[in-house]
Amino acid sequence: MNSVSVVKEMMMGMKEHGKLTERQFAGIIANTMLGAGTLVMPRTLTSSAGTGSWIAILIGGGLSLFVLMIIIKLGLRFPEETIIEYGVRLTNKWIGGIISFLLCTYWLMISALVIRIFASMLNSTILLNTPIEVIIIAMLLTITYFVRGDVEIIGRINELYFIFVIFPIIYAIFLGVKEIHPIRLLPVTGGQGITPILFATISSFFSFLGYEIVFLLIPSITTKKLAYNYGIKGITSPLFAYICLTFISVGIFGIEELQTLTWPTLELVKVTPFPGLLFERLESFFISFWVIAIFTTSGNLYYSSILGFTQLFKIKEHKTLIFPLLPVIYLLAVYPENIYKVFKYMNLLSVFAAILIVTVTFFYYIIAIIREKKGDEDS
Amino acid sequence: MSKSTIKERVDEIISNQTDNPGKKVLNKSLSKKLQENLKLMEDIIGFSDDVVIRKFQLGDKLGIKAALIFIDGLIDKQVINESILKPLLIEEFSADEIRELAVSDIIKFIENNTMTINELKVVDKLEEVINGPLNGDTVLLIDGYEEAFVLNSKGWEMRSISEPQSETVIRGSRDGFTETFRVNTGLVRRKVKHPALRIKNINLGKYTQTNIAICYIEGLTNKYLVEEVKERIANIEIDGILDSGYIEQLIEDDHISPFPQVFSTERPDRVVANLLEGRIAIIVDGSPFALVVPVVFSIFIQSSEDYNDRFIIGSLLRVLRYFAMFISLTLPAFYIAVIAFHPEMIPTRLALAFAGGRSQVPFPSYTEAFIMELLMELLREASVRLPRSIGSTIGIVGALIVGEAAVSASLVSPFMVVIVAITTIASFAIPNYSTAIAFRLIKFPLMILATMFGLYGLVLGLIILSIHLVGLKSFGVPYLTPIAPSRLSELKDVVIRFPFWSMKKRPQHLRTKNEQRFSSKGDDDGNERTR
Numbered sequence: 001m002n003s004v005s006v007v008k009e010m011m012m013g014m015k016e017h018g019k020l021t022e023r024q025f026a027g028i029i030a031n032t033m034l035g036a037g038t039l040v041m042p043r044t045l046t047s048s049a050g051t052g053s054w055i056a057i058l059i060g061g062g063l064s065l066f067v068l069m070i071i072i073k074l075g076l077r078f079p080e081e082t083i084i085e086y087g088v089r090l091t092n093k094w095i096g097g098i099i100s101f102l103l104c105t106y107w108l109m110i111s112a113l114v115i116r117i118f119a120s121m122l123n124s125t126i127l128l129n130t131p132i133e134v135i136i137i138a139m140l141l142t143i144t145y146f147v148r149g150d151v152e153i154i155g156r157i158n159e160l161y162f163i164f165v166i167f168p169i170i171y172a173i174f175l176g177v178k179e180i181h182p183i184r185l186l187p188v189t190g191g192q193g194i195t196p197i198l199f200a201t202i203s204s205f206f207s208f209l210g211y212e213i214v215f216l217l218i219p220s221i222t223t224k225k226l227a228y229n230y231g232i233k234g235i236t237s238p239l240f241a242y243i244c245l246t247f248i249s250v251g252i253f254g255i256e257e258l259q260t261l262t263w264p265t266l267e268l269v270k271v272t273p274f275p276g277l278l279f280e281r282l283e284s285f286f287i288s289f290w291v292i293a294i295f296t297t298s299g300n301l302y303y304s305s306i307l308g309f310t311q312l313f314k315i316k317e318h319k320t321l322i323f324p325l326l327p328v329i330y331l332l333a334v335y336p337e338n339i340y341k342v343f344k345y346m347n348l349l350s351v352f353a354a355i356l357i358v359t360v361t362f363f364y365y366i367i368a369i370i371r372e373k374k375g376d377e378d379s
Numbered sequence: 380m381s382k383s384t385i386k387e388r389v390d391e392i393i394s395n396q397t398d399n400p401g402k403k404v405l406n407k408s409l410s411k412k413l414q415e416n417l418k419l420m421e422d423i424i425g426f427s428d429d430v431v432i433r434k435f436q437l438g439d440k441l442g443i444k445a446a447l448i449f450i451d452g453l454i455d456k457q458v459i460n461e462s463i464l465k466p467l468l469i470e471e472f473s474a475d476e477i478r479e480l481a482v483s484d485i486i487k488f489i490e491n492n493t494m495t496i497n498e499l500k501v502v503d504k505l506e507e508v509i510n511g512p513l514n515g516d517t518v519l520l521i522d523g524y525e526e527a528f529v530l531n532s533k534g535w536e537m538r539s540i541s542e543p544q545s546e547t548v549i550r551g552s553r554d555g556f557t558e559t560f561r562v563n564t565g566l567v568r569r570k571v572k573h574p575a576l577r578i579k580n581i582n583l584g585k586y587t588q589t590n591i592a593i594c595y596i597e598g599l600t601n602k603y604l605v606e607e608v609k610e611r612i613a614n615i616e617i618d619g620i621l622d623s624g625y626i627e628q629l630i631e632d633d634h635i636s637p638f639p640q641v642f643s644t645e646r647p648d649r650v651v652a653n654l655l656e657g658r659i660a661i662i663v664d665g666s667p668f669a670l671v672v673p674v675v676f677s678i679f680i681q682s683s684e685d686y687n688d689r690f691i692i693g694s695l696l697r698v699l700r701y702f703a704m705f706i707s708l709t710l711p712a713f714y715i716a717v718i719a720f721h722p723e724m725i726p727t728r729l730a731l732a733f734a735g736g737r738s739q740v741p742f743p744s745y746t747e748a749f750i751m752e753l754l755m756e757l758l759r760e761a762s763v764r765l766p767r768s769i770g771s772t773i774g775i776v777g778a779l780i781v782g783e784a785a786v787s788a789s790l791v792s793p794f795m796v797v798i799v800a801i802t803t804i805a806s807f808a809i810p811n812y813s814t815a816i817a818f819r820l821i822k823f824p825l826m827i828l829a830t831m832f833g834l835y836g837l838v839l840g841l842i843i844l845s846i847h848l849v850g851l852k853s854f855g856v857p858y859l860t861p862i863a864p865s866r867l868s869e870l871k872d873v874v875i876r877f878p879f880w881s882m883k884k885r886p887q888h889l890r891t892k893n894e895q896r897f898s899s900k901g902d903d904d905g906n907e908r909t910r
Contacts, residue, residue: 023865122835126721130832138832142839146846156849156863284721288834295842 024155029234033210035297042249049200052190060204061239075218083215104308111301112332175272180251206350413522444522453515455534498531543645560664589620590664623663639813657891673854679814703808712829720833739789
């Protein structure tokens with residue numbers, strides 16, 4: 001309807017149409033990072049550095065923040081373009097195209113694997129009789145409905161869900177604190193020297209991925225100069241959640257026991273009784289809340305992938321790609337035979353992605369500085 | 380357009396009765412001869428029996444013929460007898476000196492000196508002459524003159540102002556809108572004694588010619604918004620508007636959504652409160668429900684009482700209502716999910732009680748839930764349609780006998796009856812009927828999802844629901860403002876109603892021209908923007 005758009009422009013002064021507010025931008029970063037990783041992260045992060053892992057997480061988090069800042073800095077040089085567009089301008093059609101293709105494929109695969117991890121968990125905990133394929137399809141259909149919308153819908157949903165994503169984590173942290181056995185947190189530095197901590201730092205850096213979808217978001221932000229500010233806000237809440245969760249998991253279970261738990265964060269909820277008598281065991285409740293975190297992570301990544309491919313192949317509307325990519329993401333999600341294969345692929349993929357993202361960020365940034373390229377600030 | 384239909388009818392009649400089509404244009408004005416005018420009127424109105432044509436002579440000696448035309452049932456007989464006929468027949472044209480004055484310019488004389496009528500128009504277009512009686516006015520035609528008088532004699536039986544049926548409050552004004560257009564606009568005007576209140580009329584409906592008023596406060600409401608509302612209403616082409624619901628459905632943004640995107644209220648105080656926030660009200664003749672646009676979701680969970688009581692009480696009640704909203708939406712689905720998929724969530728003793736209650740029931744929990752929920756909807760619908768005296772009987776029969784009998788016949792478990800009762804009570808706590816009914820509707824898909832996937836399905840359903848809500852718009856305003864897109868300063872009036880002194884600004888999403896709405900003297904941070 002024509003008249004609707006008129007009112008939108010007039011009332012909103014073109015400010016919010018097809019745009020993200022800064023708060024939505026931060027919400028997208030946080031929600032994309034907080035996903036399936038949180039469920040397994042206390043186990044994976046502590047495997048090499050033991051009780052010293054918190055140092056590794058802190059350093060890994062700092063590195064991630066640094067990379068995010070560079071990504072935003074690079075993005076702000078081309079305020080009206082995404083990485084797909086300026087990548088081609090900075091290099092050439094082929095190099096830029098291949099990098100963009102790899103990036104979008106990675107998003108698509110991660111999106112599928114996140115759904116798969118969660119579906120496996122549902123299948124082994126609360127939906128024992130439901131086939132894993134059906135769980136995946138239900139989630140995929142919901143996500144399809146989600147990505148139909150414009151970026152403003154994506155932003156609003158992320159903004160709305162941030163509280164629901166962070167709530168179960170805070171819940172687990174608060175109720176977990178009193179169950180900690182302080183002795184299990186010792187020695188604070190891990191007691192094995194610096195090498196395992198460095199290894200753990202790298203692996204924590206891998207598991208913090210998700211913020212790289214900022215590559216695509218910069219052109220949509222309303223107030224560009226607030227991007228740094230809200231980028232930091234967006235990345236700190238997941239980092240804080242990771243540190244707290246790891247700390248508490250180690251304190252409750254101890255390093256050795258933690259390595260044997262497939263879903264440590266879930267076990268955390270199991271050992272903490274719910275105050276009051278209305279409900280007894282809350283893991284079903286917790287998992288249900290976690291659906292939202294999985295949904296935002298996977299949905300945001302799927303949306304990024306679609307948006308990236310749309311720009312890469314110069315398709316007019318991103319909606320065109322939703323249905324062609326649906327079978328692809330489904331097949332990617334059901335491909336791994338079991339959950340250990342999923343974790344294996346996930347690890348491989350994050351190593352690959354971390355290398356890709358760091359390289360691409362610095363590569364593009366250096367080229368942009370050397371060739372002094374900038375986007376049109378006015379347009 | 381609506382006005383043209385009367386013109387069309389006039390044209391049609393005229394072209395039928397005259398052989399010469401060239402005369403058509405000329406005849407659109409009145410003729411000088413009373414007989415011709417009357418003939419024309421009779422032709423156009425078509426000799427309806429409720430149309431009264433009263434022929435008489437001005438004064439007793441003047442000998443000028445005249446006629447009154449009005450429609451019985453729309454006029455106040457007292458006014459016609461006392462204020463129109465009496466001066467024309469007896470008082471004014473009897474004295475000789477006046478008669479001389481009168482004859483020189485009878486139109487001016489009648490207009491200025493004769494009628495004791497509050498609203499009088501001199502017209503010469505046939506269309507206006509026809510429109511008069513149809514709206515309850517009386518038309519005076521005088522032989523030898525091309526002008527006619529349209530005299531306000533409106534007066535018909537109407538319902539008096541009474542307490543709103545659908546939005547009762549304990550503390551707050553008791554007056555509600557009625558079916559009469561002018562009474563309704565008057566109720567709004569009585570609460571806003573400021574010249575900036577604008578009430579603009581539009582006639583809509585090809586046959587019903589319904590009066591519609593667009594009310595807003597000039598200098599406060601966003602002017603583009605006013606234009607948009609006017610345009611959307613003016614674009615409506617329909618043969619009849621019988622209720623404001625017609626307008627609502629024709630101007631809303633998303634026609635498929637179950638959620639109301641236009642707020643309808645029976646309460647003048649709520650209309651005024653919304654006008655003062657920078658919204659626009661639409662009042663429709665024949666409907667006791669005024670419309671308010673643009674709206675956000677939180678309006679539907681508010682009640683005017685939230686503001687009339689102190690903020691702690693108001694906030695508490697509002698939190699309770701959000702809770703009720705959530706219960707009415709999810710409780711049956713949650714019950715199904717827990718019983719069928721996650722029985723470990725319930726404490727052991729409660730689980731045993733559940734199992735004991737369900738042991739005699741032959742159906743799975745979801746069948747049970749669907750049966751009871753459908754039965755409840757049936758009862759509700761039945762009690763609305765029945766005459767009031769029988770309606771309460773249905774309530775008793777339904778709630779007590781059917782529930783009790785179903786339990787003792789082992790059709791449903793007692794817990795299911797409790798769940799359904801709580802859900803129903805919760806849905807009554809939602810102040811807006813359209814919203815409550817939307818939640819009642821969405822409850823069923825959620826129950827189906829819970830049947831299929833347990834809590835996972837329920838959460839997926841809620842996600843889909845929120846994606847839908849986030850994408851909805853009412854006149855360009857996102858439906859979930861100020862939650863998503865978030866506006867921290869406006870969140871003060873969503874779940875918690877903050878005290879007045881902390882809500883200094885009007886809602887920003889309405890882009891009002893004058894943002895300040897509350898200021899206290901000696902207040903330092905009066906202009907601070909919380910954003």
